[in-house]
């Protein structure tokens with residue numbers, strides 16, 4: 001996979017997820033760390049403060065061109081960074097929670113990378129990609145998507 005300023009490592013992810021509290025009912029990923037003056041969750045990556053909505057959305061939607069688009073939570077919770085709750089204007093992802101998404105090979109490559117790094121529990125990966133945990137488990141065991149390399 002190509003490394004760019006949006007690529008986050010397993011170490012970054014552990015740091016990001018340690019600042020996230022997942023609400024058991026709404027499944028909002030509530031950001032508990034720094035925000036900018038507009039209240040947008042901020043995370044430091046490679047020495048630069050970045051919008052956490054955008055960074056996480058990009059991780060879980062590897063083919064999305066997030067640079068040109070604005071990201072906002074559809075759950076109306078400005079502190080929510082759950083990628084499955086974000087809406088990107090001009091991009092096909094509706095952000096409607098719980099509608100099983102169709103995975104692309106790029107998605108699967110990212111899922112395999114996350115599984116290999118072991119920094120994110122499978123149910124959290126599933127939620128971020130908007131699929132059910134069984135889908136992630138089948139990818140993990142090689143039952144599906146066996147041909148895709150991480």
Ligand SMILES: [Zn+2]
Nearest residue numbers: 028075080085
């Ligand atoms: Zn939310």
